[in-house]
Each structure stands twice: as structure tokens, then as C-alpha cells.
Amino acid sequence: MFSGIVEESGEVKNISKHRNTTLLEIKARNVLEDTKIGDSIAVNGVCLTVVKILQDTLTFEAMPETVKITNLGSLRISERVNLERSLKIGDRLSGHFVTGHIDCTGIIRRKGYINDNLYFEIVVPVKFMGNIMPRGSIAADGISLTVVTKKSDAFTVYIIPHTFEHTTLKFKGPSDKVNIEFDILTKKSY
Numbered sequence: 201m202f203s204g205i206v207e208e209s210g211e212v213k214n215i216s217k218h219r220n221t222t223l224l225e226i227k228a229r230n231v232l233e234d235t236k237i238g239d240s241i242a243v244n245g246v247c248l249t250v251v252k253i254l255q256d257t258l259t260f261e262a263m264p265e266t267v268k269i270t271n272l273g274s275l276r277i278s279e280r281v282n283l284e285r286s287l288k289i290g291d292r293l294s295g296h297f298v299t300g301h302i303d304c305t306g307i308i309r310r311k312g313y314i315n316d317n318l319y320f321e322i323v324v325p326v327k328f329m330g331n332i333m334p335r336g337s338i339a340a341d342g343i344s345l346t347v348v349t350k351k352s353d354a355f356t357v358y359i360i361p362h363t364f365e366h367t368t369l370k371f372k373g374p375s376d377k378v379n380i381e382f383d384i385l386t387k388k389s390y
Contacts, residue, residue: 201287202242204295204337204344206367207231209280210243213257222262224248224272229256231283240300242284244368245342245379246270247300270302271341271377280368282342295344296337302379303387304328306340309354311373318364320372323354324380331382339381343367 207230214225224243231241232253239250241258246266252259267273275281287293306322313319322340324332332338332355336347345357364370372378 202245202247202284202295202298202300202342203287203291203293204245204298204339204342205284206282206343206363207284209366209368210258210283212275212277212279212281214277215275218261220264222264222267222272223251224260224262224275226258226260226281226283227256228258228283231285232256232258235285240286242282242286242298242300242342244271244281245298245300245339245381246272246302247286266302269304270379271305274377280371282368284342296339297384298339298342298344298381299384300342301381303331303382304380305377306380308372308374308376308378318359318361319348319356320359320369321354321356322378322380326353328380328382329353330388331386333383333386336386337383339383340378341368341372342379342381343369 210226210228213227216223248260306324309323310321349356
């Protein structure tokens with residue numbers, strides 16, 4: 201379980217295949233503290249298990265289904281990813297409950313400013329729109345965000361400067377794919 205408050209953006213160092221899994225090697229700094237093999241870390245919002253730790257690099261295994269339904273399959277060397285360690289009992293919950301189980305990917309349709317406020321409009325498959333509530337929570341690439349508006353095929357979120365500077369959103373724009381996890385408290389079956 202995560203909160204959607206990204207701790208750092210790590211750098212993809214290597215991507216390889218081993219049998220039927222994809223191995224992701226991510227350079228990190230903050231999330232290395234107290235991390236051990238077997239721990240869960242959200243990588244762009246996807247809950248992955250640490251299988252190897254080497255100096256400043258964490259290695260994760262991703263199953264074919266995970267690679268298929270998330271944006272992990274399109275990652276490239278040197279690309280930045282959002283990282284968050286799992287919650288500890290007793291930690292302050294600053295975002296919302298995020299499981300790390302991605303529902304779908306969304307495509308950024310627009311990125312711009314309204315009254316000096318940065319916004320992203322993200323398109324998702326229409327069958328998932330019933331899971332989105334204005335002023336409700338949503339996670340995009342593991343970032344806990346609040347839905348501002350909802351259309352028939354998209355939703356809009358505003359991004360505060362701190363979130364923009366400390367996540368991979370500063371590298372994202374129209375046509376980029378983001379992992380979407382709907383709020384577990386309002387999620388409907390589909």
C-alpha cells in the first residue's frame with residue numbers, strides 16, 4: 201500500500217529480459233534507505249518487488265501482464281520514473297490509499313495553464329470513466345492527484361509547483377502515456 205506521495209524520481213539504468221520477466225534496473229537515492237530485497241516499491245505507480253540491490257541501483261522483476269497494461273513496457277534507458285516506498289503502519293498518510301495495481305493507462309491530451317495554474321487533461325478508455333469523480337482522488341504514474349473536471353472520455357488535474365518539480369510530470373506532455381489507478385474507495389467493477 202502506498203500514499204501517492206512520490207519520494208524521488210529514479211533513472212532507468214538497464215532493461216533486460218530474463219525468461220518470461222522483464223528486469224528493470226533503477227538508479228535511486230532516497231528510496232534505498234532501509235530498503236531490502238523483497239520490499240515493495242511503486243515504480244510509476246506500479247507495485248514491484250525489489251529482487252536485487254547493488255550500490256545505488258534497485259532491480260525489479262515485472263511480469264508480462266504488468267509490462268503489457270502499464271507504461272513500464274515503453275520505458276527507455278535514462279528515462280526518469282517516480283519512486284515511492286510502501287507505507288509503514290503508523291506513517292502519516294498525506295495522499296490517498298494507492299495499491300500499486302494499475303487499472304489502465306491514460307494519454308495526456310493537453311498540458312497548459314488556466315489562470316497561472318498548470319493542468320493536465322488525460323484521456324482514459326471510456327469504460328473506466330465511471331470510476332472518476334470530480335474532487336475525488338486518482339493516481340497518475342503513482343502521483344496522488346485530485347480530479348478537477350470530468351468529460352466523457354477524459355479528466356483534468358491541476359499540478360502544484362512542488363509536485364511538478366519533484367515528479368516525472370515535468371518531463372511529460374501531450375501524447376505521453378501515464379499509469380492510472382482509480383481511488384480504491386470509489387472504484388467500480390468493470
